[in-house]
Amino acid sequence: MRLDKETSAGIGRRFVAFIPRALVPGLLFAALICAAQTARAQSSVGSNGMVISQVYTRGGEPGAALRNDFIEFFNRGNSNANLADYSLVISTTGPGATADVTVSFGSADIIVVPGGYLLFQLGSSGNNGSFSIVAPEFSDATINLGSTSGKIALVQTQSAAPLGCPLGQDAAIVDYVAYGPASCAEGAAPAPAQATANVALVRRFGGCGDTDNNAADFTTGGPSPHNEFSVTQACTPTFPANTIQFEVGNVDAVEGQGSAEVFVTRSGDTTTAATVQYATVSNRPTRQAGKATDRSDYTTALGTLRFAAGETRKSFRVMITDDAYADGFQIFNVRLGNPTGSLALGARTTMTVSVSDNDQVNGANPIDASSFFVRQHYADFLGRDPDTSGLNFWTSEIENCGTDANCRAIKRINVSAAFYLSIEFQETGFLVYRLFKASYPDTASRPRGFPTYRELIHDTQDIGRGVIVGQGAWQTQLENNKQIAVREFVERPEFKLRYPAGLTPAEFVDALNANTGGALSVAERNALVTGLQNGTETRDTVLRKIAEDNDFKASQSNRAFVLMEYFGYLRRNPTEAPDTDFTGYDFWLTKLNQFNGNFVQAEMVKAFILSTEYRTRFGSQ
Numbered sequence: 090m091r092l093d094k095e096t097s098a099g100i101g102r103r104f105v106a107f108i109p110r111a112l113v114p115g116l117l118f119a120a121l122i123c124a125a126q127t128a129r130a131q132s133s134v135g136s137n138g139m140v141i142s143q144v145y146t147r148g149g150e151p152g153a154a155l156r157n158d159f160i161e162f163f164n165r166g167n168s169n170a171n172l173a174d175y176s177l178v179i180s181t182t183g184p185g186a187t188a189d190v191t192v193s194f195g196s197a198d199i200i201v202v203p204g205g206y207l208l209f210q211l212g213s214s215g216n217n218g219s220f221s222i223v224a225p226e227f228s229d230a231t232i233n234l235g236s237t238s239g240k241i242a243l244v245q246t247q248s249a250a251p252l253g254c255p256l257g258q259d260a261a262i263v264d265y266v267a268y269g270p271a272s273c274a275e276g277a278a279p280a281p282a283q284a285t286a287n288v289a290l291v292r293r294f295g296g297c298g299d300t301d302n303n304a305a306d307f308t309t310g311g312p313s314p315h316n317e318f319s320v321t322q323a324c325t326p327t328f329p330a331n332t333i334q335f336e337v338g339n340v341d342a343v344e345g346q347g348s349a350e351v352f353v354t355r356s357g358d359t360t361t362a363a364t365v366q367y368a369t370v371s372n373r374p375t376r377q378a379g380k381a382t383d384r385s386d387y388t389t390a391l392g393t394l395r396f397a398a399g400e401t402r403k404s405f406r407v408m409i410t411d412d413a414y415a416d417g418f419q420i421f422n423v424r425l426g427n428p429t430g431s432l433a434l435g436a437r438t439t440m441t442v443s444v445s446d447n448d449q450v451n452g453a454n455p456i457d458a459s460s461f462f463v464r465q466h467y468a469d470f471l472g473r474d475p476d477t478s479g480l481n482f483w484t485s486e487i488e489n490c491g492t493d494a495n496c497r498a499i500k501r502i503n504v505s506a507a508f509y510l511s512i513e514f515q516e517t518g519f520l521v522y523r524l525f526k527a528s529y530p531d532t533a534s535r536p537r538g539f540p541t542y543r544e545l546i547h548d549t550q551d552i553g554r555g556v557i558v559g560q561g562a563w564q565t566q567l568e569n570n571k572q573i574a575v576r577e578f579v580e581r582p583e584f585k586l587r588y589p590a591g592l593t594p595a596e597f598v599d600a601l602n603a604n605t606g607g608a609l610s611v612a613e614r615n616a617l618v619t620g621l622q623n624g625t626e627t628r629d630t631v632l633r634k635i636a637e638d639n640d641f642k643a644s645q646s647n648r649a650f651v652l653m654e655y656f657g658y659l660r661r662n663p664t665e666a667p668d669t670d671f672t673g674y675d676f677w678l679t680k681l682n683q684f685n686g687n688f689v690q691a692e693m694v695k696a697f698i699l700s701t702e703y704r705t706r707f708g709s710q
Contacts, residue, residue, distance in 0.1 A: 138166040140264045142296035145289035145312040146234040152286040153218030158211035158234045163296035164201040172199035181239025204321030237282040238269030253541035254583035260368035260426030272534040273583045276302025297324035331357030334435030344447045348406040363396045363430030381421035384660045388468040391547035413452040413708030454708030459487040469657045470508040472550040521548040522649045523636040576629045594621035608641035658697045
């Protein structure tokens with residue numbers, strides 16, 4: 090099969106689709122010359138399905154072995170995989186490299202058998218090297234990989250969202266390959282850069298090796314692309330004794346039920362603590378028949394399940410949106426990933442939530458109803474079902490206006506803003522924002538030092554788990570969650586690559602302080618440096634103290650408020666379609682600053698809750 094390309098309206102997005110292809114002589118020859126392959130051992134960690142098995146970045150350069158760059162996919166699992174369920178996110182740097190791009194593979198089934206390959210041919214950096222005799226299933230000559238540095242992720246989603254560095258957080262990341270001096274990588278370090286134009290990055294053990302460590306999993310060797318007609322490479326499956334998986338393969342839900350509970354179980358030796366990440370993954374940005382979207386049909390669920398010693402069953406909830414569209418029967422997927430604690434993923438790493446509609450025809454937009462409006466704010470800003478007292482209080486704030494339309498409009502603005510200003514969000518979502526801003530400067534791989542939408546949702550839901558302000562021992566629970574979250578934050582690949590262990594205490598503190606714009610006083614800075622030197626502080630406690638510095642909080646409040654307008658109301662990053670850059674974000678930040686943070690006078694919240702993009706999440710305008 091050969092690939093044609095369609096370009097979507099969204100910037101940086103490609104759609105590629107199969108068209109029928111006859112078996113040409115070159116393909117037949119390529120298949121015949123492949124030697125029979127013996128089974129290779131499959132590691133118990135890493136992906137149990139699709140991986141990126143080979144990357145060639147120097148096509149066409151002087152001394153090149155081949156004319157074109159390429160990416161090769163391989164199914165190292167023991168069941169069929171459907172590439173139509175995935176997107177490819179490419180972020181590479183260097184002369185001639187294409188800016189960040191997301192590639193989707195269309196909606197038709199693209200089945201890859203166990204041990205099978207697919208080939209994606211890309212652009213060329215010159216007229217050197219031979220043309221490959223292995224014809225690709227996909228091609229896009231407009232994409233050039235960075236020769237010596239880049240990041241490529243295979244993601245089980247149809248979103249074109251920017252990637253950030255979600256390793257260890259987002260279970261939708263199926264495989265992630267970084268090479269050269271990249272800012273994010275699986276494991277301790279990226280794979281080696283391709284020092285000469287006649288070598289490719291090759292996954293060890295014929296594609297079967299995956300230890301979630303780019304430096305260990307890849308070596309360099311002569312490029313040898315494979316396609317769907319190449320001889321399959323069997324990976325010997327492992328059968329780990331300790332596994333974690335979904336309890337069932339499908340959960341049924343009805344649109345009006347509020348939320349669906351999903352259970353995860355572990356088996357084998359359960360005497361030690363363990364964790365696993367979960368993520369909703371079918372976050373399609375537009376409505377499709379039979380496919381649920383996280384902007385309209387359910388709320389993105391991302392987080393960590395933490396099993397104490399002896400615990401074998403835990404659950405999380407995915408909130409279902411009772412929109413007014415007659416959607417019919419819809420499904421979305423949930424995925425597990427990144428287990429810790431001597432665990433491996435079991436057979437059910439992906440499950441389906443099936444949602445039955447309760448609308449026969451399109452109805453009135455429910456966002457105009459006060460109770461729905463408030464309930465949706467709990468989902469969009471706090472990531473949880475509403476508590477009864479809170480739902481009743483905020484609904485009454487609006488309903489007490491009676492039929493006074495002006496009063497109701499003002500109250501809706503104030504109630505909406507109250508969720509951003511609430512203690513619960515300020516201590517969860519706003520803290521997450523500041524952790525990222527204090528950790529990362531403005532770079533091409535981390536624009537403005539911001540978290541991405543999915544990164545903020547993940548960490549906010551983790552810190553907020555089990556916390557309802559004013560109920561029970563919420564302050565103790567919040568503090569425990571914060572300590573765990575920040576401790577794990579400084580162990581993430583992106584943080585460790587940016588702040589290697591060899592930094593002195595002064596270098597570490599000064600780098601973080603520089604990211605804040607110098608928020609620390611001299612005394613505060615010196616106290617943190619001294620604490621690291623004498624062992625009374627650790628990297629996580631230093632980062633948290635900087636993130637919670639009052640001067641830093643004040644300087645970031647408006648910036649975070651505007652970012653949450655996009656994350657909360659629109660469920661997307663400010664640079665995603667229909668936007669293409671930070672122009673919209675900057676417009677609202679300038680207005681909010683002009684009015685000294687007064688969101689009413691700036692008419693910011695009003696504009697977002699009345700926008701067509703927000704309202705059409707739930708019903709017709």
